[in-house]
Each structure stands twice: as structure tokens, then as C-alpha cells.
Amino acid sequence: MSESFTPYDETDPLSIEQYGQRLIGKTFMDVIQEANLSYDTKTEIIDKYGNPRRKGGLGNLLEEIYFGYKANSDQQADFFEAGVELKATPYERLKSGKIRAGERLVITMIGYDQPIEIDFSTSHVLDKINIILLVYYLRNKELEKNLYYPIDYVKLFSPPKEDMRIIKEDYEKIVSKIQNGQAHELSEGDTMYLGACTKGSTALKSTVPQYYAPDIPARKRAFCFKNSYMTYVLNKYIVQDVDTYEPIIRDVSELEHTTFEQLIISKINAYVGQTDKELCEIFERDYNNNKSQWIDLAYRMLGIKSNRAQEFIKANIVVKAIRLEKNGTMRESSPLPPMKLMEFVNEDWEDSTLYSYFEETRFLFVVFKKDGDFYKLKGCQLWNMPRTDLDEVVKDGWEKIRTVVQNGIKLTKKETASGVIIKNNLPGKRENPIIHIRPHSQKRFYILENGEKIGDGSYADAEQLQDGRWMQKQSFWMNNSYVLSQLDEGLE
Incomplete structure (x- = not known):
């Protein structure tokens, strides 16, 4: 021109x-x-x-x-x-x-x-x-x-x-x-x-x-x-909106002789052997034993107080605190962000929320193991799901769950000694080695086909199905056995 x-x-x-x-x-x-x-x-x-x-x-x-x-x-x-x-x-x-x-x-x-x-x-x-x-x-x-x-x-x-x-x-x-x-x-x-x-x-x-x-x-x-x-x-x-993020890298010279990944791992591994109680004392944090405590400690070891690490926001890195029992087992599966069944049912696999989440997300696993009355820091690793696991195993589990939702979820009311429960026919944890689906929150709320309401929750805790019934909100979970199998040697 x-x-x-x-x-x-x-x-x-x-x-x-x-x-x-x-x-x-x-x-x-x-x-x-x-x-x-x-x-x-x-x-x-x-x-x-x-x-x-x-x-x-x-x-x-x-x-x-x-x-x-x-x-x-x-x-x-x-x-x-x-x-x-x-x-x-x-x-x-x-x-x-x-x-x-x-x-x-x-x-x-x-x-x-x-x-x-x-x-x-x-x-x-x-x-x-x-x-x-x-x-x-x-x-x-x-x-x-x-x-x-x-x-x-x-x-x-x-x-x-x-x-x-x-x-x-x-x-x-x-x-x-x-x-x-x-x-x-x-x-x-x-x-x-x-x-x-x-x-x-x-x-x-x-x-x-x-x-x-x-x-x-x-x-x-x-x-x-x-x-x-x-x-x-x-x-x-x-847009130059308000910046509420905290940087892990305070000076670019920190990356002079190391990579960002190595820097992250070295910062956390500097505290290996400390218990969660000792870490709370080091960072002057109350030891309250709630679920957020261990994630909060992970950020504190990185020099972040707000749980809003600038580099993690940019890179879509999710911090997961992994707590192992004395025998090396992992008690809980790992929840993923909440989903909407009626949106999920119309998705194609490669355009699905679950596929995008695993394709684009990295995880920082920070591992603690039970030692006496407390959990001792074992170390950490950066991890993302292997391609074959996503394209084959997760896809298979996703498709089976979607088929059940498309055909109409069966909700069955059952009387037990502890009260009324609602069972469904969604594939359980044993059906897939990597993912399963189950309620995202503890508050239950159902409306059955006859109009009967069950549970201590409200409409905010539920989602309406295609036939007008209401069901407790669901989300995908990563099986604890799978997460355990992905940990580096020395972290198990």
C-alpha cells in the first residue's frame, strides 16, 4: 500500500x-x-x-x-x-x-x-x-x-x-x-x-x-x-479496572535462573515437613480446620494473602489442597464448578463446559498427609489432565451421563430410618474411573411429578428438569482414586 x-x-x-x-x-x-x-x-x-x-x-x-x-x-x-x-x-x-x-x-x-x-x-x-x-x-x-x-x-x-x-x-x-x-x-x-x-x-x-x-x-x-x-x-x-490481584513474581529477576513452575514448587517445598498447625502459626492465621484452610495456606506459602494470585488468574491455574490419611488414602473426591443439567444436555463434547475446563485448566496440587492430630505438608506439583484420559475416559463418562439426562432422570422417593431420601439413575462413581456426578451443595430440594416438595433447601439450590420437576443442583467431581493415581512419586 x-x-x-x-x-x-x-x-x-x-x-x-x-x-x-x-x-x-x-x-x-x-x-x-x-x-x-x-x-x-x-x-x-x-x-x-x-x-x-x-x-x-x-x-x-x-x-x-x-x-x-x-x-x-x-x-x-x-x-x-x-x-x-x-x-x-x-x-x-x-x-x-x-x-x-x-x-x-x-x-x-x-x-x-x-x-x-x-x-x-x-x-x-x-x-x-x-x-x-x-x-x-x-x-x-x-x-x-x-x-x-x-x-x-x-x-x-x-x-x-x-x-x-x-x-x-x-x-x-x-x-x-x-x-x-x-x-x-x-x-x-x-x-x-x-x-x-x-x-x-x-x-x-x-x-x-x-x-x-x-x-x-x-x-x-x-x-x-x-x-x-x-x-x-x-x-x-x-478497561483498566481495579486491580485486586497479588503477584507471585515481585521482580522479573526471580526468573533469571529458573522457570515459573520451578519457582512455584520451590516456594511451597521450602515448607515441606511443617504441619498445618505450624503453618498457621508461621503465617499468623487461625487454625480453624475448615476446608478452605489448606488452600489458604498454599497461597500464603506463595506470598499471597488474598487467594487472588495474579499469575494464576492469567494462567487459569486452580489450587487444590489434597489431604491424605495416615494409610495414604484420600477421603474426598474433588469438586468441579457447578453445572446446569439443561445446558449440559444440549452440548457436544468438544464444545462442552467439562471438556473446556480440563483442556484449559492447570491444577496446583498441594499435598498434606495426616500425622498424629494434624496434616503435614508433603509437597506440591503442577498437573493437567493427560490428553488420552480426557479424550477417551472422561468423554465416555460424560456421554453416559448425558444419555441418562436426555432420556429423563428417574427420581425415586425412599423412606429410610433417618428420613426420606431421593435416589436417581445417574451413573455413580464406580461407573467411570475419572469422573462422576453428584449434588454440588448439601442443601436438598426436589419437586416430584406429583408436586411434592422434599428437602431443606429452596429453588436456589435446585434446577428445573425438562418435564417440570425440580432436582438438587449437580456438578462433576474428579474421583479421589484418580487424583491419587496422578500424584508424583513421593507425594502419595
Whole structure:
């Protein structure tokens, strides 16, 4: 493009940003209608980009119609002379008033047909993320067309130094797995901020041979910023909302000779051998023996008082306190976030809440073992679910539970010596080695087909089924036996 044809300086990031900020307050339809195009061309563009199923369509629209260059899949940055990459990405407003990123931010495809770029400092990924012009639009699915989504924020963003160190570690971890012929085992949960997300509508359609392991097919994937990271960027740097997070890394020099993962483990392992009672005394915390106590101690060992670790929020790391009994058994299974049966029943596996949760989440297991009257710290590990466990075992359990819900859950009233209980035909813990489903809260509330109400809870503790009955809210749980099997040697 020649400078005379563009209303911005192609070599100046600030000029590009200033021109982009003229989009604020407009919808994508406004962009089309205000463009100097014929009626037929505008109609053609509306048909082309007005399909909400078209991935990346709104970003391509801005590239071609507003910024005046042809959308492409080049590895270099969009405004290569300025080193600026353009990314249009949705955000959503929750009922609570808070906002979150609508999806992960895809950066560039991972090529399986040729050697992977090993050095992050010379990679196309770095070219694409060094300076990003983020265009955030509010996704409102109630609107007739996605072209009516309003553009609310336009701002340049460059990952800060401390983030870039972790992004480099993430890149090297992904590259290492690909080089080892393990691209089929990649998961977003492997890494912190930079992920390897799947591309393609189904596993079958998007499976290709690996360059480093031609006989083992792997899902097409792209480098991306994880949804959790983009939500943090949105709130911290774009909207500049109140920052209530505490950093684990106080100075980027802490990562000079170690990785973030090693830093986390060393901080917690410095207290190995201390009992929960002793840790409470060290951190001047009441020893109240409630369930949150051990998670709170995990954060305290990391130097966090609020349980809002900045890096964990960005990386979607969930802290799980694992308490083992003297004989090495684990008393309780591990609850996952609450679910809605009537939403779950209409999901497809790879678009399901459960799949996304395990695909994108890392866990920090902090292990305590019973010693006398207290629990002694054994250590910790960062863990995410192995790909085969998710794609095979968890999927099988999920499908069996969904089938029961689709066919209609059977609720059976039973009189016992301790009172009335309600039994159901959902698959139990013995039906799957990894997951099961059971009530999320202790308060019961049921309304049977005859209108009879049972339980000490209320409508807030229950969910209405498709036939009008009400049932106590449910959630998935990770089986305690499975969690125990995943612990590193020395932590059992």
C-alpha cells in the first residue's frame, strides 16, 4: 500500500492506533455502510461477514474494509512496517456486571508439515505478539446479526517483561512436545499464558500427520493466548479496572535462573515437613480446620494473602489442597464448578463446559498427609489432565451421563430410618474411573411429578428438569482414586 492511499502512517504504531480508535462507538455494520463502496459490494460483504459461524470474519472485515489491506495468512505482522498485528476479539458482560474475554486469541497456526521454529526470539509468534492492536467488541448473542456488535475498545498492547518470560517458557514447552513427536498429546493445560488450541470443527476433520512422527496423526493447532490471559489483559490494560490481584513474581529477576513452575514448587517445598498447625502459626492465621484452610495456606506459602494470585488468574491455574490419611488414602473426591443439567444436555463434547475446563485448566496440587492430630505438608506439583484420559475416559463418562439426562432422570422417593431420601439413575462413581456426578451443595430440594416438595433447601439450590420437576443442583467431581493415581512419586 502507498502512504497516499492510507489515512494513517503504516510505519507508526501510534498512528495506526489513533486511526483504529475512530472505530470506538461504531458497529461492524457502520463500518460497512460508511465505506466508499457500491451498494452491490456492500450487500456482498454483509452476506460474507454476517455469518456468526465464520471464524475470524469480523477481524478480516476490519482489515479489508477499514484499514484497506487484503486479509491473509502471512506469518509476518499485519502492519509489518510498524510491527503491529491487528486482532479483533469479543468480550462479554456477565450478569454481575463484570466483563471477560469471549474467547482465546488465536495468534498463528502451528505447521505440522515442516520443522518447527525452535528459537522464540526469531519466531513468527514473537513477531505477531510484540505489538498487538486489540479491537474489543461486545458480543451480544441476542442481536440479530454479529455485524451489529459494538466496538468499545481499541488499544495497542505489548506483553510486559514478566509475562514475556513466561510466554517464552510456554513456547519452548510446546515446541519440545512437537519435536518429540507428541503433538497429538498437546493441551492448553500444558502451559501458562501461551497455549496450543485446536483448530477445526471436529477431531476427524482436523487431524493431520506430524512432521516429527508421520505415523501418528495429530489435531491441527494454533498458538494462542488463553482465554484467562485475555480476560486479565482486558481488565488490567484495556478497561483498566481495579486491580485486586497479588503477584507471585515481585521482580522479573526471580526468573533469571529458573522457570515459573520451578519457582512455584520451590516456594511451597521450602515448607515441606511443617504441619498445618505450624503453618498457621508461621503465617499468623487461625487454625480453624475448615476446608478452605489448606488452600489458604498454599497461597500464603506463595506470598499471597488474598487467594487472588495474579499469575494464576492469567494462567487459569486452580489450587487444590489434597489431604491424605495416615494409610495414604484420600477421603474426598474433588469438586468441579457447578453445572446446569439443561445446558449440559444440549452440548457436544468438544464444545462442552467439562471438556473446556480440563483442556484449559492447570491444577496446583498441594499435598498434606495426616500425622498424629494434624496434616503435614508433603509437597506440591503442577498437573493437567493427560490428553488420552480426557479424550477417551472422561468423554465416555460424560456421554453416559448425558444419555441418562436426555432420556429423563428417574427420581425415586425412599423412606429410610433417618428420613426420606431421593435416589436417581445417574451413573455413580464406580461407573467411570475419572469422573462422576453428584449434588454440588448439601442443601436438598426436589419437586416430584406429583408436586411434592422434599428437602431443606429452596429453588436456589435446585434446577428445573425438562418435564417440570425440580432436582438438587449437580456438578462433576474428579474421583479421589484418580487424583491419587496422578500424584508424583513421593507425594502419595
